[in-house]
Amino acid sequence: MxxxxxxxxxxxxxxxxxxxxxxxxxxxxxxLLATMGAxxxxxxxxxxxxxxxxRGVRPYAPGGDPESVNRSGxxxxxxxxxxxxxxxxxxxxxxxxxxxxxxxxxxxxxNYSPNQMERWELGYxxxxxxxxxxxxVQITGMGKSGTYNGYLSVGPxxxxxxxxxxxxGLAEPxxxxxxxxxxxxxxxxxxxxxxxxxxxxQRRRTGRGCYLDLSQTEAGLMVSGTATLEAxxxxxxxxxxxxRMQSADWAPHGAYPCRxxxxxxxxxxxxxxxxxxxxxxxxxxxxxQHPRFAKxxxxxxxxxxxDRLMAEATKNLDRYDLMHRLQNRGVPAAAVQKADDxxxxxxxxxxxxxxxPLPHSEIGTWPIEGFxxxxxxxxxxxxxxxxxxxPMMGEDNDRVYREVLGLTAEEIAALREDWVI
Amino acid sequence: xxxxxxxxxxxxxxxxLECGDERGEFAGMLLASLGADVIKLEGRNGSNSRRxxxxxxxxxxxxxxxxFSRYNLGKKSLSLEIDHPSARIALSRLANRADxxxxxxxxxxxxxxxxxxxxxxxxxxxxxxxxxxxxGLDGPYRDLxxxxxxxxxxxGVMAVCGYDPRADGTYDTPPIAPEMWQxxxxxxxxxxxxxxxxxxxxxxxxxxxxxxxxxxxxVSTCTxxxxxxxxxxxxxVHRQTGRHAAESRTRPWLRRTKDGRYVKAFLFWGGRxxxxxxxxxxxxxxxxxxxxxxxxxxxxxSPSQAQAHFSDTIDKLVASMKAEEVFHRAQAKGLLWASVRxxxxxxxxxxxxxxxxxxAINHPELxxxxxxxxSVATDGKxxxxxxxxxxxxxxxxxxxxxxxxxxxxxxxxxxxxKQAI
Numbered sequence: 125m126x127x128x129x130x131x132x133x134x135x136x137x138x139x140x141x142x143x144x145x146x147x148x149x150x151x152x153x154x155x156l157l158a159t160m161g162a163x164x165x166x167x168x169x170x171x172x173x174x175x176x177x178x179r180g181v182r183p184y185a186p187g188g189d190p191e192s193v194n195r196s197g198x199x200x201x202x203x204x205x206x207x208x209x210x211x212x213x214x215x216x217x218x219x220x221x222x223x224x225x226x227x228x229x230x231x232x233x234x235n236y237s238p239n240q241m242e243r244w245e246l247g248y249x250x251x252x253x254x255x256x257x258x259x260x261v262q263i264t265g266m267g268k269s270g271t272y273n274g275y276l277s278v279g280p281x282x283x284x285x286x287x288x289x290x291x292x293g294l295a296e297p298x299x300x301x302x303x304x305x306x307x308x309x310x311x312x313x314x315x316x317x318x319x320x321x322x323x324x325x326q327r328r329r330t331g332r333g334c335y336l337d338l339s340q341t342e343a344g345l346m347v348s349g350t351a352t353l354e355a356x357x358x359x360x361x362x363x364x365x366x367x368r369m370q371s372a373d374w375a376p377h378g379a380y381p382c383r384x385x386x387x388x389x390x391x392x393x394x395x396x397x398x399x400x401x402x403x404x405x406x407x408x409x410x411x412x413q414h415p416r417f418a419k420x421x422x423x424x425x426x427x428x429x430x431d432r433l434m435a436e437a438t439k440n441l442d443r444y445d446l447m448h449r450l451q452n453r454g455v456p457a458a459a460v461q462k463a464d465d466x467x468x469x470x471x472x473x474x475x476x477x478x479x480x481p482l483p484h485s486e487i488g489t490w491p492i493e494g495f496x497x498x499x500x501x502x503x504x505x506x507x508x509x510x511x512x513x514x515p516m517m518g519e520d521n522d523r524v525y526r527e528v529l530g531l532t533a534e535e536i537a538a539l540r541e542d543w544v545i
Numbered sequence: 546x547x548x549x550x551x552x553x554x555x556x557x558x559x560x561x562l563e564c565g566d567e568r569g570e571f572a573g574m575l576l577a578s579l580g581a582d583v584i585k586l587e588g589r590n591g592s593n594s595r596r597x598x599x600x601x602x603x604x605x606x607x608x609x610x611x612x613f614s615r616y617n618l619g620k621k622s623l624s625l626e627i628d629h630p631s632a633r634i635a636l637s638r639l640a641n642r643a644d645x646x647x648x649x650x651x652x653x654x655x656x657x658x659x660x661x662x663x664x665x666x667x668x669x670x671x672x673x674x675x676x677x678x679x680x681g682l683d684g685p686y687r688d689l690x691x692x693x694x695x696x697x698x699x700x701g702v703m704a705v706c707g708y709d710p711r712a713d714g715t716y717d718t719p720p721i722a723p724e725m726w727q728x729x730x731x732x733x734x735x736x737x738x739x740x741x742x743x744x745x746x747x748x749x750x751x752x753x754x755x756x757x758x759x760x761x762x763x764v765s766t767c768t769x770x771x772x773x774x775x776x777x778x779x780x781x782v783h784r785q786t787g788r789h790a791a792e793s794r795t796r797p798w799l800r801r802t803k804d805g806r807y808v809k810a811f812l813f814w815g816g817r818x819x820x821x822x823x824x825x826x827x828x829x830x831x832x833x834x835x836x837x838x839x840x841x842x843x844x845x846x847s848p849s850q851a852q853a854h855f856s857d858t859i860d861k862l863v864a865s866m867k868a869e870e871v872f873h874r875a876q877a878k879g880l881l882w883a884s885v886r887x888x889x890x891x892x893x894x895x896x897x898x899x900x901x902x903x904x905a906i907n908h909p910e911l912x913x914x915x916x917x918x919x920s921v922a923t924d925g926k927x928x929x930x931x932x933x934x935x936x937x938x939x940x941x942x943x944x945x946x947x948x949x950x951x952x953x954x955x956x957x958x959x960x961x962x963k964q965a966i
Binding site: 201371374388394 | 597612691698718727738746748752754769776783785809881884887892899922925
């Protein structure tokens, strides 16, 4: 039976994206566009100075050629669903080919260092003459305009500047804990995808393209917004509060040790009724009956003692068992899960097919983290149009240069010979 | 206020009904910044987030929450009890003209309203419904009770954020949830991706859709190297102070400055970084032995020891200057370092002022403006997104919105009498 029309269509059908991104932030943006059905063409070069560092980042798929640039698991996860070509942008012929690709594309997403495109004479002023309806999203650490327009950044740099590092961790005199991963590489990628999706809607209506200068640091400032307002109100510098809830009298509210190596449970008590349930599950210890913990405001006032006593009470308990016992009583509680827990002991992620097995042309089929929403109609596929993991370096040269630019096999061979592709 | 920003009309004419609780508010706010007409449906007592601090006045009234005013910028407020039987007529009229309904909360609550939304979709097949729930609308964990903290625990973020272990590898500090509402930020960003993708899909097909977004999955996608490390190598990463969680200990990034602050100063071992850091040491007049024959020999014979010594020497360099001086001097040399700022320190920074990162929003109860972070991108000059208004007062737009939806004065009087509005 023929499928309905909508079942064959994807949101970004017919949208070609030139992906001139590296590391994590930019590739995350284009990954999401590929998931939504865009034809994302990842454009790379393979000499030592130009290669995407992520191709060399651990973990690697086991076995195979240790010198291969196609075996990074992180690269595979972040670049799933894309086509891959090589293109030497340092040669005039390479830049000419790039312009021809731009002419045939809807979107350019790029996150080289801030002035690299101008050094290649490929700034927006040049590109929009080639393709007036082009949507060009440029991702930099601080933002391309402004006084820091030459400053360099990776996710942790932007996290430091935006205040996120300072705000995460236990109160002074402890140092900031910061973030144990590049959250702003993830989040900036999400914003990159949002900007493109919104600009495409705008272009459908107006026919106009646009240039968007996306800043990782500003993505961080979006997270710390409420604290920024409070600091203006009080005139006091923003502080950090560990895992405690500052916006309401919720206590206990934190991570408490459990049995086993580095086992923890997070518990968030929102009201007196949940507190009563927690006390029951902890076998009603004497300390928990004390009036200083009777009401929410009392528990908040005595939170240091409360946290210490809670830690004593949970330290010999199994984190999953306690989580489920508390949940059965309607108490928000969750095991602090590591990656092995999420892969092996999380029935929810399994039931929702969170990990999607996708083939890769060199390393075989591996699970890829999926898109966190299901759609009733829209076919969303983290494997993108090619329905596979990340491309090998230059894997799709023949297809892209032939089908997109109309080059012959002989022309492609000559470009390869001349070190242009 | 700037409402002429490059992308502020991307969603012009798009009407979004935002129901539910705090879990969906960030998504609605981002959509408002793209020009959508976001109508917040609040019960007569107002949204949960009106009761979260910090508050602008000691009364802690529903109009005084900075948490609410931050996450509801640019929206209209309709005071309507959506679960009230008499609200149906109002919802139907609103939904006839709406493009998107966002509902957020516990799955059972959202699902209870889902049959109504499906009926509304029958009448308006272009309607997009986005359900934001802790685990999605199915699966064994569907009905677990969750908060931002417990989502960050179960989703894997907490396990990678925190402090260094003791020398024996065990931890005496808890995993850290980096910042309040981070889980809802991640979910909100994904919700906007999903909704704008669905709007693009609707341009192609004329059809709406139902989006079932899981906060747990959204958080799970956001731990960078943690999942691939387990999937490919069967290894688990361990949290460390102020830097990425890793399989084995890495050198510190956070370093103390002369003014008692911190900078994030990475130690890349490459030749260029080594050279410019040595230059900085010489310029600052700090005694060091990095250019000595003995040190050159140490680099060859014991790279690990040499690296530790290099890291200690960077500590000395950083300790000789104030944080902001380290930041600017290092960036002038092309190092990816940054000062660990309080978020509010960016308000007066000329870089962010030039970019229009913050937008002044008036607070009548304070008799002054507060600067809100509103934009993550510019169009090359001015901010690309902005808000046309601050957060609404409770029910501020009830009459206006319902009248525009076609309800008569008599119907409005009846809804009032029945305490539905």
